[in-house]
Amino acid sequence: MPDGSKSSDDASADSMAVTDTFLRRYIGYRMKRAYVHIHNNAQAAIEGFGMRITTSSALHVVVENPDLSQSQLCLALNIERSRAVLLVDELEKLGLVKRNKVPQDRRSYALRATPAGEALFEKIAARLAQHEDALLAGLSSDEKTQLAVLLDKIERSAVSARNAGA
Numbered sequence: 617m618p619d620g621s622k623s624s625d626d627a628s629a630d631s632m633a634v635t636d637t638f639l640r641r642y643i644g645y646r647m648k649r650a651y652v653h654i655h656n657n658a659q660a661a662i663e664g665f666g667m668r669i670t671t672s673s674a675l676h677v678v679v680e681n682p683d684l685s686q687s688q689l690c691l692a693l694n695i696e697r698s699r700a701v702l703l704v705d706e707l708e709k710l711g712l713v714k715r716n717k718v719p720q721d722r723r724s725y726a727l728r729a730t731p732a733g734e735a736l737f738e739k740i741a742a743r744l745a746q747h748e749d750a751l752l753a754g755l756s757s758d759e760k761t762q763l764a765v766l767l768d769k770i771e772r773s774a775v776s777a778r779n780a781g782a
Contacts, residue, residue, distance in 0.1 A: 647770075661743050662744065665743075671706055674707060677692045678707070678727045678728065685726065686701065686704060689704070704727060707733065713729055714729075714730055
């Protein structure tokens with residue numbers, strides 16, 4: 617309909633139960649669905665800090681690894697170099713990270729969080745911990761540990777499969 621309203625056929629189609637039983641056979645699909653909820657909730661949790669999850673992740677890695685290179689940041693976050701450059705540009709513009717020349721390699725920069733970056737990191741880390749505690753409240757401590765172990769195994773398996781050309 618040109619005015620944007622829905623016809624009765626559209627409304628009844630929207631109310632039909634839709635299933636994803638076949639897709640739920642795949643662990644990857646279930647992981648993706650869980651990830652979307654976790655990511656969206658985490659983004660909402662840090663919204664007041666004016667930062668996206670990806671940028672926050674980069675700040676976390678820089679704080680934890682002072683003087684790392686952009687290449688090392690790429691490896692840590694499993695992202696393309698061009699994406700890392702954009703993230704570092706954003707963090708630098710916000711005054712949260714500084715690029716320092718590496719004397720032995722003029723093409724490389726050592727990334728270090730500024731005092732403002734470290735202070736913001738502390739606030740974001742606390743907020744994300746609260747977010748995750750609330751989100752995973754239905755899991756016992758042992759289940760959370762088991763989930764972390766299983767996710768690490770899945771990641772290692774995926775990397776091995778990729779490296780083997782699968």
